[in-house]
Amino acid sequence: MGIDSVTPDEGSMRGGFTVTVTGVGFAPGQTTVRICGIDIPPASVPVNPQGNILTFTAPACTAGQTQLLVTTPTGSASTVFVYDEETLPVTGSQIRAPLMAGTGLIVVGALTLVLARRRPRTAAAVTK
DSSP states (O other): OEEEEEESSEEETTOOSEEEEEEEOOOTTTOEEEETTEEEOGGGSOBOTTSSEEEEEOOOOOSEEEEEEEEETTEEEEEEEEEEOOOOOOOOOOOOOOOOTTEEEEEETTEEEEEEOOOOOOOOOOOO
């Protein structure tokens, strides 16, 4: 009984992705996985007939390293799995707008300000 590789070996802390474990000695219908303190029962851990590949759906977990433990009737093996911290996606679009002379555009987060600079005008004297 042993683990050769885990694909992927890290994933989102949201879970919900498929993890594939390759190794030896996995028992179809009798293999459990424990990850992030959560037991995944044999019914949710399909094993191929050769007993060298299993898959499961990763549960949600806090970010960081956790133990991935595979257990069969003949023994157990473990390895490290890493849950990645969620990062906010960078989204947005490029802004293209014609600006008149003396006008400025300031983009701050979701707030956009257009500033117009006022210039004093001098009056021309008209005499008759």
